[in-house]
Amino acid sequence: MRRKLAAGNWKMNGLVDDLAQIKALTDAHPAPDVDMLICAPATLIAQMAWARGPHPMQIGGQDCHAARSGAHTGDISAPMLRDAGASHVIVGHSERRADHGETDADVAAKATAANASGLIAVICIGETLAQREAGEALAVVTGQLRGSLPEGATAANTVVAYEPVWAIGTGKVPTTDQIAEIHGALRHALRDVMREAEAVRLLYGGSVKGANAAEIFAVADVDGALVGGASLTAEDFSPIVTALENA
Numbered sequence: 644m645r646r647k648l649a650a651g652n653w654k655m656n657g658l659v660d661d662l663a664q665i666k667a668l669t670d671a672h673p674a675p676d677v678d679m680l681i682c683a684p685a686t687l688i689a690q691m692a693w694a695r696g697p698h699p700m701q702i703g704g705q706d707c708h709a710a711r712s713g714a715h716t717g718d719i720s721a722p723m724l725r726d727a728g729a730s731h732v733i734v735g736h737s738e739r740r741a742d743h744g745e746t747d748a749d750v751a752a753k754a755t756a757a758n759a760s761g762l763i764a765v766i767c768i769g770e771t772l773a774q775r776e777a778g779e780a781l782a783v784v785t786g787q788l789r790g791s792l793p794e795g796a797t798a799a800n801t802v803v804a805y806e807p808v809w810a811i812g813t814g815k816v817p818t819t820d821q822i823a824e825i826h827g828a829l830r831h832a833l834r835d836v837m838r839e840a841e842a843v844r845l846l847y848g849g850s851v852k853g854a855n856a857a858e859i860f861a862v863a864d865v866d867g868a869l870v871g872g873a874s875l876t877a878e879d880f881s882p883i884v885t886a887l888e889n890a
């Protein structure tokens with residue numbers, strides 16, 4: 644009942660030349676059995692939408708401001724992302740939380756703005772290594788979830804990505820038992836706050852590669868992945884899409 648989602652996060656990577664990867668990716672998956680999404684740097688969204696052509700691949704931003712417009716030099720609003728061709732936006736990525744001091748309340752405000760503009764918010768949560776070692780992982784992520792979900796969140800306008808901070812870009816991946824424990828707890832926490840909890844997609848993110856994707860996708864309540872480094876080339880991302888199609 645939950646359509647699976649293979650999402651890429653290009654982060655601060657990608658120039659016009661890299662749009663060749665989108666062509667290669669859409670050519671490799673002309674009629675994907677899962678949803679495909681690339682969250683591009685804002686500079687590339689419009690051109691990526693053009694490069695995608697009629698392919699169902701979706702395009703997202705990586706952050707948005709909570710306001711629709713105004714005197715916020717350097718920021719990008721949800722209506723701007725939508726206007727450029729985005730259907731999704733990542734909010735609350737741990738790099739934003741760490742580098743820009745974003746709180747759960749900030750993330751909820753951004754998700755609200757995203758939804759108000761018709762964008763699907765991909766809300767990221769995840770514990771640090773210190774929090775995991777202190778036995779706090781479950782409490783941290785369920786607290787982040789409750790604090791970051793906007794009022795009015797539905798299964799249609801919200802995706803949740805569990806991304807342990809210590810697994811992002813490190814090559815370290817939690818065990819499948821650890822992922823199952825967190826995803827199960829997140830599903831449970833969603834039931835407390837939303838009627839559509841069963842239909843919300845829960846992604847895992849953090850060092851997902853072609854080589855470990857199938858194992859991760861076999862975990863209960865994992866509905867796809869949010870992939871950083873391995874989303875930058877079609878060669879690396881395509882096997883992840885295939886693993887999700889086969890899950």
Ligand code: PGA
Pocket residue numbers: 652806810811812813814848849850851869870871872873
């Ligand atoms: P990674 O990043 O796949 O490079 O670990 C994941 C993310 O930050 O979304």
